[in-house]
Amino acid sequence: MKKFITIITILIATTYSALAQDVDSLLLSLDSEIEEPVKLLPDKIMFTQRIFWGERGLLRRTGIMPLNEENRIKELKIRRTMLVTHQVLGYATLAGMIAQGIVGGKLYNGETQLKDAHESLAAAVNIGYFTGAALSLFSPPPLISKEVKGLNSIKAHKILASIHFTAMVATNMLAEKAEDPRYAKFHKAAAFTAFGAFAGATIVMKF
Incomplete structure (x- = not known):
């Protein structure tokens, strides 16, 4: 009887030791499988985005848009809407620039009756341009920031x-001084540079 009790005791002790080792191994494997918390914001954020959407941005501090997964999903939808609107305004602004350039060329050739039309087009182009720029600069940041080597679109x-x-x-x-011949050429050069770079920026996104 004593031998039987001794054998049972040894079996129980051995089984317990094995189970303890299995539990320890399981806990270690679970710890290794636990992933790092998902980052809600990318490592690099533009300064203009950080003002509103950073960890300590205005929308976080005021409680309007606390930083959490649910709100980040909403922010990505807002970002998409803002960037699509930015793109649409870009095409409209480019068309306005072309029209402004045509009218401006005639204005430089002495057709002064087009001055009001040129100024109206300039106002429309400025509204479209700077609104589109704001939509891009102040949009919520993406979920991750991808760095691609080399030049891409x-x-x-x-x-x-x-x-x-x-x-x-x-x-x-330079617009207010454009009537002065000393500044007219600089105004024209700046306008053509803006148009050329803007057209190029619009085109490269299609490739």
Whole structure:
């Protein structure tokens, strides 16, 4: 009887030890399978996006759009809408620039009666351009920030965007002095630079 009890005791102890090792192994495997928390924001965010959508952005601090998975899904939908609108406004603005360039050319050739039409087109182009720029600059950030080596359409678009934005600001600053021959050529050069870079930025996104 004592031998039987001893054998049972040994079996129980051995089984318990084996089970303990299995549990430890299972816990270790579970720990290794636990993924790191999903990042809700990419590592790199534009300054203009960080103002509103960063971890400490205005929309986070005010509680309007707390940073969580549910809101990030909503933000990605908002981002898509803003960027699609940005693209549509881009085409409309490009058409306005072409019309403005035609009228502006005639204005430089002495057809002064077109001055009001040129100014109206300039106002429409400015509204479309800077509204489109704001939609892109202040849109919510993407879920991840992909870095692609070499030149691609997105990088080319950004490079051209920095050029046409600077040229547009210069064009507007020189607009009031465009009637002075000393500044007219600079105004014209800035306008053509803005148009060329803007057209290029629009075209590269189609490839």
